Amino acid sequence: MDQQLYARLLLAVEVSHSPLAPAAERQAAYAFCEEFKTRADCALYSVAIYKNPALDGQPLSLLQRHTRQHFALHVLEHYVLTKWSNRPAAEQAALRAELVDLLLRDGSESSSPAPEDEPVYIKEKKVALLAAIAKRAFPQRWPDLIPELLQLWQRGSARQGELVLMILRSLAEDCVSSSFNTSIPPARRKDILQGLNACLPQLFPVVYHELETQYALYQSPAAAATTAASAAARRASQRLLHAALQMLKEFLDWLPLDAPAAPANNLVFVAVQLLGDREFRVAAAECLEVYLSRSFGKEHRKLLLQVTGALVDKVSGLDLTDLATDLEADLRFHKKVNDVLVTWGTHQLDTFLTPPxxxxxxxxxxxxxxxxxxxxxxxxxxxxxxPSLIAAEAQVVLWLSVLKNKAILAQGDAFRAELVAQLRQVAFEKYFKLSSPDRDGDGDASGDSVACQVSAEEFDDHHEYVAFFGNFRGRLYALLRVLVHLDATVALQLLLERVTFVLATYPAGADHLSADRGLCTERSTAFLYHEGMSALVDCVVKQLPPAALAAPANRALLDALLARVLAFASGDPLLQLRQALVLSAFAKYYALDGAVLPRVFEVLVGTITFLLPGEDVHGLLSADTVALRRRALASLVSICQAIPAHILPVLPALCAKVEELFAADAVLDAEGVLLYEMLVLVANSMPAAAERAQFVEQVVHEPLARWTAPDVTALVGSPEAIVSAIEAAESRPATRKLLREVVKTLTTLYGIAKRAGAEAFERSWTLLLPNLMALMRSLHALYAPAIKDAVLQTASASWLLILSVDELAQLLGGKHQLEDEAELAQLPPAAKWAKWHKNVRDVTCHVAGLALGQPAFYRHPQAAAFFENSILSHIDAMEHRHLKNALAYVYLPFLKACPPELFPSLLDPVLSLLLGHVVQRFARCFVKAADANANAIDAATTTRGARTTPWSALVVGVEDAKRDVAQEKMLLDLARQVLEFLELAIDAKTVVGGDTDTPKHVMSPADEYQRNFILLQSPTLPFAVGAVLVQVLTWKDTLSCRKAALLADKLVNALHADPRAHALLGRDLFAAVLEALLHEHVGHVKEDGLKWELINLARNIYCRLALGLTPVEECKGVDPAKQPPRPVASLCALPRELLLSLPDATPAQVAALDALLREKHSVKTQKNAFKEFLEAPMLALRQAAARASGTSSPLAVDGSVKQIQDLPEKLVIQAKEHAAAAKLRETHVADLDASALFNL
Known part of the structure; x- marks a missing residue:
């Protein structure tokens, strides 16, 4: 070993971790370390460094020692990951033995510090290294792994036991957890789990014994002493117990159900008992949660009863309400216990209720x-x-199942009475939004401080709390519906008590009042109570079944409720708004007791004209005033819609009141629309169609005459007229009024047409459509390049092309996102035209959608011209936001209402042009992962996922980051809307039996006929649909990609037999799927569900087109293994060519894949085969990208293959072999005398 290299390496490690070293030196040191890892003898040096981190006996701090040892372990792990499979078996065995001895020894005989002083990252690296070896060798080449580890554990200390348990946990985790098992082939995982399963009889007794021993030591008086030795022993026992529970958690997910519950070593019982220990209770609960999520079935019902009994006995004695000791720890444990019980109910209730x-x-x-x-x-x-809302929310679905379970219902009311009463009481209380984290410590005595503290732990801020509470209340709504049906009288009594309390206790706001008028805000306690009360009334009263409404006792309770609400009087608009909402909830009751309607109408009509002191209806109104007036009108509309026949006798009086309001000019334009809607809704109950049509014509006459007036016709006729009018509006009141009337009139016509029905409004469409189509054409033309450039040079009209503040807030997630933007408060008065443009464009799309949904439109002689000249005009210049709205409100009604006889002449060309443009737009807007790698687009741009294009909206008043978010959100919304449109075109589903327990989603005959035309008869639409899906599949949005994958699968199933579609399916679509699987966007990782859906799509394309295989579910009457081969001429070779073109893919591998797909017809097996085939190309592409980027990542190093290979040796489990041999001897005679038979 080169001592100079040894010294340089230690210096490089030191420099690379030194915060005081210059950046250039740290980078050079890091590069030296990475280069060292590629040496063939790196393992030799690493072992030496781990044994002797110091050089020439120089003193080291603990941090220096641990840093060097961690580097040594890291290099050894890299060596195992990259070079282990290429080393001879003898060398593997020698290194394995040396590492086991090195890493698992106690350390008491060496000069190194005791392992108890080792930090967690050293232990985890040791575990990762040994687990990496085990994943490549156990059990075939390392059959003595478990005996070796147990021997080391039993001969050593608790510290060694902790490491052994961590290794076993890591090995099981890597085989079972979906977050870790992607690197291990399925066959290898199966071998490892079988090897572990065979060792359970040796392993579990040791684990059980050590748990008993270490827990006794942990609780002993000696361990509780304050000496250093006793404290160290107690910490060692504590760590071992935690490691044992973590290991048990991973094992409980897959081992035989009865293995951990054997009488001699019942580890499940241990976990149950540990629920009472503060230190280990959370880990024990996690173990039980995993175990109870398993499928017990009838064969293990007795075991389930035993476990359930022990669990209930233990949990019933726990204090699950006290949060005073340690709020965070106690809350976490209470939620874990809740998860355990909910898991039991979700997975085991049916098995438990199986009758004996x-x-x-x-x-x-x-x-x-x-x-x-x-x-x-x-x-x-x-x-x-x-107090935890998250805990309560997790239970709701379970309670819905329990309260509807037939076996539980058969037990009678006595079994349910106590439970239902508690559920009803708590559900009523939790319906009030009183536990926001922002209310903690605000001095409000009415607030539950503990609940607010719990919410502060569970939610980051008030906005997150509100977002969660909306979903939570929706779940409570479903639960209360069931509870109301069980006993409506008790529910109404509780409701009356709460309404009486709220109205009497909080007649006005007392805290969090507005600074200018001293009125309630949305944070005021009074408003929160009134808001909860109104929501609760809306929930309970609307859910009352007809039989409950007819009961005299319930009628009396409803009468008392309504009397209290009508008697409430307040000058606060927020509280009055909740009163108006409550009044609309009693619509069914009004049908039974019409005598109260005049009083209700008096209150609501009076509220329509509500004004705060100093406000003028044509001046500046506060947001609360506007909201209250709109709510009163909406309540009137809701009542008239629910019981129009009961309102019909007073229709003349309503008309007179409406005329009075209009004559007094006491209502706003938008409020006038709702008044029109109210009248039309009541008129719909007229028995004669001619009478209804006459009334609608009378109502629509004035707004329709205004819409067709010459000045309006001139205004909407061209974009130049609109621009000129806006530029002149500031100085010409008449022009400003005309622009306002366009929105008002069109909104009025929309409200009437929406409520009137097709027949009553049919004659009006002829007059309405010409100017409507002209306005749509003019709005589209504003974005034509020449006109757009001219508009941007104007002072006021330029705001037509800028995103309004309301749209911006919606894109960013709420107005609170704009609170810190000072520029928005300084926008000029002309900025109002951005909102005007949004309003007029929205209502134009809505009216056009109504028209396209009427049969009369398709009988119009100019129907095709309307599409060509207006609806489809300048589609190539429309912004993302406008195209998204057009798809939702214009093209979708057209898709569903277009007559079948017009499919070839109208539907086909319109959708072909629309989808063709969508393909071009997506191709330019989507930044694909492959393009980002090839063109070296910077990471920030790639993460945003949207380039600046002609379809990007102009955003002002916010910082660049928020502007980018808004741009990306508009593109995201468009992509999702396109996918929704395609789904309704080729995979529309209708819910059948929605009022039953088993609703079904089926395709109606009309939708099926349209689907068949689009995919099988149209010469262009299948390819346009496929081209859109190709673009979306390779984009980064998971939701869009998942829906595109599902729709693409439908496309393949419909078109695979058509040779004309082979290029689309076998080349374009298959290549897009491979690109989506093999490339990742920077900062974006596809989730496992999406990956498997993409793999399934690739499998379906390859099996159908390249191999001619029919899925099992379609092989009716034919053995899937013996299905007749398709003619070679009908197959498509493109998918196989694409697979062969992948890096590191060989013809032999593709041939092996073909053979497996032909032999194995299980979809799961085929998907696993595709996944394994694509792993090598995926790694090769990542290596190429790393090398191209010049990074020092291990992926950039040639030959760094980290894939775990299957072992050629057949797995032999001796216990199973002996059991099979014994069974053979029992069932067959060993020595038969056949001499007489064969004349021997």
């Missing part, structure tokens, strides 16, 4: 089992009342 055999004893046993289940459910109820 009939008989007297069986009936008694069933009673005992149901008592055990009741005790477990009571514990779940205790945890449901826990």
């Amino acid at each position: 055999e009939s008989g007297a004893m069986a009936q008694q046993q069933q009673q005992q089992e149901m008592a055990l289940l009741h005790a477990l459910l009571r514990t779940l109820c205790r945890l449901f009342a826990h």
Whole structure:
């Protein structure tokens, strides 16, 4: 060994870890260390460094010693990962023995410090090194691994036992956990797990004995002493116990269910008992959670009963409410116990409820089992009342299953009564949003300080809490629905109590008031109570079944509820808003008691004209005032929509009131739209169609006349007219009014058309469509290059092309994201035209979508011209946000409503042009991983994933980072909308039996006919759809890519037999799948689910096109192994050529893959085969990218193959061989006398 090299290496390690060394020296030292790792004798030097980190006996600090030893272990691990498979068996065995002796010895005989002083990273590196060897040798070439480790453990100390347990944990983890097992081939994983399973009879008794011994030492009075020796012994025992539980957690996921619960060494019982120990309770709960997620089945039901009994006995005695000692630790444990019980309910409830055999004893046993289940459910109820919202949220799905379970329902009300009462009480309490982390310590006596402290642990801030609470309340809504159906009277009584309490206790705000008027804000306690009360009323009252509504007792409770709500009076707009929301929830009740409607209408109509002191309806209104007025109108519309026939008798009075409001000019433009909608909804209940049509014509006459007026026609006729009007608006009030009326009139027409129905509004479309199509054409033309350049030079109209503040806030996730942007507060008055543009474009798309959804549109003589000249005009210049809205609100209604007879003449050309442009847009906008590597695009640009293109919106007023996020979000939204559009085009599903327990998703005959036209009859659409999917598959958005993979699979299933589609499927689509699998975006890693879906798509393409194989599910009446081969001329060679073109892929490997796919027809086996085949090309591409980038990464080093190879030796488990031989001897006669038979 070269002493000079040895010294240089130690110096390089020292420099590379020194924060005081210059950057150039650190980089040079790091490069020297990386180069050293490629030497053939690096293992020899590393062993020497680990044994003697010091040079010539020089003194070292512990940090220096550990740094050098860690480097030595790192080099040894690299040696095993890259060179182990190429070394002779004798050399492997010698190095393995030396490393085991070196790393697992106690250290008491050497000058090195005791391993108890070793930091965790040294221990983990030791474990990683030995586990890497075991993964390559055990059990075929290292059959004595477990006996060796156990011998070292039993002869050594607790420190050695800890390392042994960590090695076993790592080995099992690497074979079982999806986060680690991707580097081990399936056959190798199977061998390792079988080897471990065969060693369980030797392993578990030792583990059980050591757990007993070490736990006794840990709790002994001697260990609790304050001496250094006793403290060290206690820490060693503590670490070993934690290591044992971590190892057990990994083993419990795969070993036979009865193995850890054997009477002689019942490790599951140990885990249950450790739930009572503060130090080990969380680790024990994690073990139980894994074990109870297994499938026990009927054959292990007795074992399940034993485990459940022990668990319930232990958990029932735990204090799961006290958080005073250590909030963070106690909260974590309580949630873990909750997870254990929820896991039990999710996976074991059906098995537990399997009825035992009939008989007297069986009936008694069933009673005992149901008592055990009741005790477990009571514990779940205790945890449901826990301050943790996350714990309660995790239980809701389980409780829905429990309350609907037939076996539990058969037990009668006595079994459920206590549980249902507790659930109902807690669900009502948790429906109030009172535990925000921001409310902790604000001095509000009404707030639960413990709940707020728990929320502060669970959520980063108020915004995260609110986002979670929305989903949580949605789950509670489903649970309360079941509880209300079980006993509606009790639910209404509880609701009445809470409404009475809230209205009496919080008639006005007292905290977190607005600075200008002293009114409630969304943080005020009064508002939070009123908001929770209104949401609870909306939930309970709307869920009442008809029979419950008809019950006299319930009618009395509803009458009392409504009386209290109507009697409430407040000048606070936020509290009145909740009152208006509550009134809309009683629509079903109004149908039974119409006498109360006049009072309800009086309150709501009075609220429509609400104004705070000093406000003017045509001046500046506060946001709360506008929200209240809109809410009152929305409640009126909701009531009229729910019971129009009951409102019809008072329709004349409603019309008179609406005319009065319009005459007094007391409503805003948007409010007038809702008033029109209300009248049309009531008119829809008129019995005669002619009468309904006449009423709609009367209502629509004025807005339609305004829409077709000459000044409006001139304004919408060209983009230049719009630009000129906006430029003149500041100085001409009439022009400013005209621009406002365009939005108002079109919104009014949209509201009427949406509510009126096809027949009543049919004659109006003829008058409405010309100007509508002209406006759409003009809006699209604003982005034509010549016009766009001219508009950007104007002072006011330039804001038409800029993203509005509302859109920006929505893209960034809420207005709170813009609170720190000072530039937005300084925007000029002309910035309002950005919002005007958004509003007019949105309503134009909505009205156009309504028109395209009507049969009358397709009878219009100008229907095709409308598409060519307006809807599709300047599509190549539309921004991402506008194309996304057009897809959702214009093209989607067209897709679903286009008559089948117009598919060839209208649907085909429109979709072909639309999808063709989408392909071009995505090809330019998407930064692919391969392009990023080839063109060396900087990492920041690659991470953003969106280049600056003509379709990027103009964003002002925010920093560059937020501008980039907004641009990326617009592209992301467009991509997802395109995928949703394609899904509805070729894989539309309709829910059948949604009101049953077994709803189904089926394709309707109309959707199937359209799908067949698009994929099988159209000459262009299949290729346009495929081209879009090719672009999306190689992009970075996981959600889009997953949906594209599923749609591509449908495309392959439909088109694989068509030779015209072979180039699309076998070349373009297959290449896109390979690129998505083999390349990764910078800063983006595909999740396992997506990877398997891509692998399945590649498998499907290859099997169908290259091999002509039919999937098992389609081989009806034919043996999959004997399906007749397809003619060679009908096959496609392109997928095989692509596989052969991959780096490190050989013809022999492809031939072996072909043979396996033909022989093995299991989809899982075929996917595993594809995954293993692609691992070598994937590593080769990463190595090439690393070398091209000039990095010193290990991937850049030739020959650094880290793949674990299958061992050629057949795995022989002696215990199994002996058992098989014994069984053979038992079932067959050993010595038969056949002499008489053969005349011998």
